[in-house]
Amino acid sequence: MSSQTTSSTWVNTNHPTPAGRPPASQVGVVGWLRTNLFNGFFNSILTIITLIVAYFVVTGAVRWLFNAYWAPVWANRKLFAVGPYPVDQLWQPALVLFMVTLLFGLSAGRWGSFLRSLAIGLGALLGVLALLPLGTQAQLVMAVALGLLIVGFVIGLRVAIGSRWLVLAWLISMPVTAVLLKGGIDLQRIGITWSFAPFVNPGLYGGLMLTMILAVVGITLSFPLGVLLALGRRSKLPVIHYFSITYIEVIRGVPLITILFLAMAMLPLFLPKGWDSPSGLVRVLTAITLFSAAYLAENVRGGLQALPKGQYEAADALGLRGWHKLRFIILPQALTKVIPAMVGQFIGLFKDTSLAALVGLLELVGVARAVIQQPEWLGVPGGVAKEVYIFVAFVFFIFSFGMSFASRKLETRLGVGKR
Amino acid sequence: MAGHALTDDIIVCNAVNKWFGEFHVLKNVSLAVKRQEVVVVIGPSGSGKSTLIRTINRLEEHQSGEITVDGIPLTRDVRNIESIRMETGMVFQQFNLFPHLTVLQNITLAPIHVRKMKKKDAEALAMELLERVKIPEQAAKYPGQLSGGQQQRVAIARALAMRPKIMLFDEPTSALDPEMIREVLEVMEDLAESGMTMLVVTHEMGFARGVADRVVFMDSGEIVEIGTPDTFFSAPQHDRTKLFLEQILK
Ligand SMILES: Nc1ncnc2c1ncn2[C@@H]1O[C@H](COP(=O)(O)OP(=O)(O)OP(=O)(O)O)[C@@H](O)[C@H]1O
Ligand SMILES: [Mg+2]
Numbered sequence: 311m312s313s314q315t316t317s318s319t320w321v322n323t324n325h326p327t328p329a330g331r332p333p334a335s336q337v338g339v340v341g342w343l344r345t346n347l348f349n350g351f352f353n354s355i356l357t358i359i360t361l362i363v364a365y366f367v368v369t370g371a372v373r374w375l376f377n378a379y380w381a382p383v384w385a386n387r388k389l390f391a392v393g394p395y396p397v398d399q400l401w402q403p404a405l406v407l408f409m410v411t412l413l414f415g416l417s418a419g420r421w422g423s424f425l426r427s428l429a430i431g432l433g434a435l436l437g438v439l440a441l442l443p444l445g446t447q448a449q450l451v452m453a454v455a456l457g458l459l460i461v462g463f464v465i466g467l468r469v470a471i472g473s474r475w476l477v478l479a480w481l482i483s484m485p486v487t488a489v490l491l492k493g494g495i496d497l498q499r500i501g502i503t504w505s506f507a508p509f510v511n512p513g514l515y516g517g518l519m520l521t522m523i524l525a526v527v528g529i530t531l532s533f534p535l536g537v538l539l540a541l542g543r544r545s546k547l548p549v550i551h552y553f554s555i556t557y558i559e560v561i562r563g564v565p566l567i568t569i570l571f572l573a574m575a576m577l578p579l580f581l582p583k584g585w586d587s588p589s590g591l592v593r594v595l596t597a598i599t600l601f602s603a604a605y606l607a608e609n610v611r612g613g614l615q616a617l618p619k620g621q622y623e624a625a626d627a628l629g630l631r632g633w634h635k636l637r638f639i640i641l642p643q644a645l646t647k648v649i650p651a652m653v654g655q656f657i658g659l660f661k662d663t664s665l666a667a668l669v670g671l672l673e674l675v676g677v678a679r680a681v682i683q684q685p686e687w688l689g690v691p692g693g694v695a696k697e698v699y700i701f702v703a704f705v706f707f708i709f710s711f712g713m714s715f716a717s718r719k720l721e722t723r724l725g726v727g728k729r
Numbered sequence: 730m731a732g733h734a735l736t737d738d739i740i741v742c743n744a745v746n747k748w749f750g751e752f753h754v755l756k757n758v759s760l761a762v763k764r765q766e767v768v769v770v771i772g773p774s775g776s777g778k779s780t781l782i783r784t785i786n787r788l789e790e791h792q793s794g795e796i797t798v799d800g801i802p803l804t805r806d807v808r809n810i811e812s813i814r815m816e817t818g819m820v821f822q823q824f825n826l827f828p829h830l831t832v833l834q835n836i837t838l839a840p841i842h843v844r845k846m847k848k849k850d851a852e853a854l855a856m857e858l859l860e861r862v863k864i865p866e867q868a869a870k871y872p873g874q875l876s877g878g879q880q881q882r883v884a885i886a887r888a889l890a891m892r893p894k895i896m897l898f899d900e901p902t903s904a905l906d907p908e909m910i911r912e913v914l915e916v917m918e919d920l921a922e923s924g925m926t927m928l929v930v931t932h933e934m935g936f937a938r939g940v941a942d943r944v945v946f947m948d949s950g951e952i953v954e955i956g957t958p959d960t961f962f963s964a965p966q967h968d969r970t971k972l973f974l975e976q977i978l979k
Contacts, residue, residue, distance in 0.1 A: 618825075620821060620823050620825035621825060621827065623788050623821070623825060624819075624821065624825035624826070624827070626786075626787075626788060626814065627786055627788065627814060627817075627818070627819035627888070628814070628838070628839035628843065628887070628888070628891060629811060629814040629815045629839060629843040629891065630838070630839055630842060630843060631811065631843075634842045634843070638827075638830075638838055638842070639827055642829050643827075643828070643829050646829065
């Protein structure tokens with residue numbers, strides 16, 4: 311037995327020893343239970359207590375869910391979806407939904423990976439909405455959107471659309487959304503007015519639609535700003551360097567809600583005299599963009615710092631300069647490193663948009679507050695706040711969970727793919 | 730650039746001094762490298778070998794003395810720096826390939842954006858160079874999928890794609906497993922044979938003996954001795970050189 315460790319030469323004559331099986335107490339259901347839940351006295355107690363608590367919470371929640379008063383949510387489903395947007399012009403947001411689902415399908419088919427899981431989630435959601443008795447028109451819209459998602463997906467799989475065209479299409483989809491929702495272009499200041507439908511006041515945008523607009527536009531606009539700030543922070547020019555640092559640190563040291571209130575009060579002061587005062591939507595978007603850019607800048611800075619010095623040196627030695635070095639060597643690597651962090655930030659931003667309710671915007675939480683005040687429900691014992699907020703929380707959860715699920719898939723992909 | 734060929738020396742360093750803060754890394758270093766010459770720089774760790782070759786393409790800035798590369802004086806003028814970088818290729822100890830780009834993209838990036846070559850031509854050139862370093866079949870892979878020796882050969886091809894007149898090597902085989910050193914040295918030998926001007930920092934004495942035209946020994950930021958491989962290895966003059974050779978050749 312100990313010849314192996316004591317003798318100066320030793321040969322393992324048994325060498326290809328057949329693989330054995332682990333002891334039964336460590337495998338199977340019993341083994342799993344034993345190693346994970348009942349490995350020791352305290353853990354066993356903890357497991358039992360947790361099970362008891364979970365039992366009461368779940369049964370209580372289920373009982374409450376079935377006895378809860380969902381009428382206010384159901385009656386206001388249009389309000390939760392699009393806010394007080396004019397009913398006879400709802401085809402305009404519907405067109406936006408069609409455009410987005412088509413683009414989403416194309417992107418998921420073309421780029422695959424985590425977008426595919428998101429597309430499946432979105433498809434399932436649209437399918438459920440199409441089947442719920444929301445109303446013929448709404449159901450039809452959801453069905454068509456689902457159809458476009460699938461069509462886009464199939465086209466994306468079959469046709470090799472250039473990535474840059476898809477990105478361009480997404481970028482263009484934003485001003486197109488603005489025009490579609492507005493009913494035309496209303497830029498009197500530079501003498502352009504054109505409309506295909508009666509203009510809709512942005513104050514009438516609301517619900518989930520507005521939440522989405524705030525989050526998507528906020529993150530899109532803050533992205534380039536954040537990258538510039540991150541680069542500025544590393545700049546050797548003192549003016550740019552200190553401006554960036556000051557900006558980032560000031561914004562990060564202040565709660566979003568104060569920036570929202572300040573933007574509501576102060577934005578008009580920064581505009582030239584005689585300009586129309588910007589709508590609440592524009593003010594909130596400005597605040598969210600400025601806020602989010604500071605955090606994004608810090609994320610990007612992390613990515614820039616993580617880049618080995620050798621990458622800069624190799625680029626320099628090859629004669630790559632300025633923009634080329636940034637565009638082809640530095641940003642692609644720095645930004646891929648921080649994609650997971652940026653997705654996390656996007657989820658945060660998505661939830662933070664609810665603060666816009668406090669400055670009067672009718673996004674999801676704003677709608678919730680309005681619904682609770684409706685006279686119909688005043689007689690309901692205990693009020694309807696519970697149901698309404700649970701519903702809103704549920705909507706936020708669905709989307710946040712979808713995104714964080716997708717970002718986990720993305721992280722594993724980035725982790726194992728290219729090194 | 731006609732008229733620069735007046736002299737045969739393609740790299741001229743004249744009394745170059747450099748400090749890192751208070752630390753004097755390069756002390757009055759003067760060295761001239763002729764066209765098509767292969768010069769090997771050896772010396773103990775920290776003697777300033779890397780710093781010397783990195784000042785030549787301005788990865789490090791020197792504080793006094795003159796450096797001239799193919800007739801272009803190395804000054805703060807970015808146009809001069811750019812021209813010199815286009816004439817010199819560099820190969821690093823850690824390869825420094827771009828991990829997010831394929832082998833082919835690594836090689837074509839600079840020709841396309843710095844030399845303004847057409848993508849097609851750049852790709853043809855890249856394939857030609859990959860043949861030369863004997864890994865054309867790896868063109869579509871990412872650096873992370875290659876062995877160290879293959880990565881270093883890609884790095885050499887990437888530098889050559891800019892059609893440099895001079896190649897600088899900073900310990901190109903020091904990060905490699907022993908069985909891969911050979912394949913990289915072979916590529917470097919071929920390159921030397923083709924008439925490339927090369928300035929090579931290395932610990933591979935076999936390469937120095939077999940390929941170098943001259944060997945430069947550095948210690949504590951100074952050039953101590955320069956000689957042809959024959960005289961340098963068989964009859965070193967300075968005591969410091971003798972001691973160093975004793976240590977590494979024992
Ligand atoms: N960026 C820097 N800042 C401060 N000191 C540095 C820096 N780079 C190098 N040095 C110092 O300068 C000296 C010379 O460094 P260099 O890298 O040129 O040595 P070397 O001869 O290439 O050594 P090695 O064989 O270890 O690569 C070393 O003492 C090193 O610590
Ligand atoms: Mg070195």
